[in-house]
Amino acid sequence: MSITFELKAEPRSDLGKGASRRLRRAGQVPAILYGGGQEPQPLVLNHLDVLNQLKNDAVYSHVLTLKVGDRVESAVLRDLQRHPFKPTILHLDFLRVSADRKLRVHVPLHFVNAETAPGVKQQGGVVSHALIDIEITCLPKDLPEFIAVDLNGLSLGEAIHLSGVKLPDGVELATHVAPDSESDVIVVSIHHAHGGEEGPSVVAPTT
Secondary structure (H helix, E strand, O other): OOOOOEEEEEEOOOOOHHHHHHHHHOOEEEEEEEEOOEEEEEEEEEHHHHHHHHOOHHHHHOOEEEEEOOEEEEEEEEEEEEOOOOOOEEEEEEEEOOOOOOEEEEEEEEEEOOOOOHHHHOOOOEEEEOOOEEEEEEOHHHOOOOEEEEOOOOOOOOEEEHHHOOOOOOOEEOOOOOOOOOOOOEEEEEEOOHHHOOOOOOOOOOO
């Protein structure tokens, strides 16, 4: 994980919906830092700084450096609330990170070799992405920026299920998935283009 993310925050004592609205009007974002066996800490961050950090999708799957006043915390972004139609962040949830305690987080999937998969290149199929991320558990040191799903060798009518996703060392699915069980959902598949129209997901490998 060569990328580093740093956010500055200040403790917040003025709580409640009215206080949160005032903070947002002033260009700030209310937040909460919790976990790690400590009491939850209400925070406030600069909205513009938060938006700039969120431009990089990797921020969602990295351990962040959170500067809270004169101390430094390691945390992951556990959740955020966006305004339904404005480019505004309404609230942030941060989870404290301990080196010896496993994280439970969602990590994005990157689909590779889609254009060269036999079902696309030779059989004219289209790729359908059923999932864009998966929930995993791992120690902070093993947290991947993304998980690659390789479509090399995938033919028309075939699919990769959750149990077939190859995970990096030290990483496990948050929930055990047995092959061919109900929880073993499809992650990605290749199918016919109906009526010559574009399928539900165009072939565009994510790298």
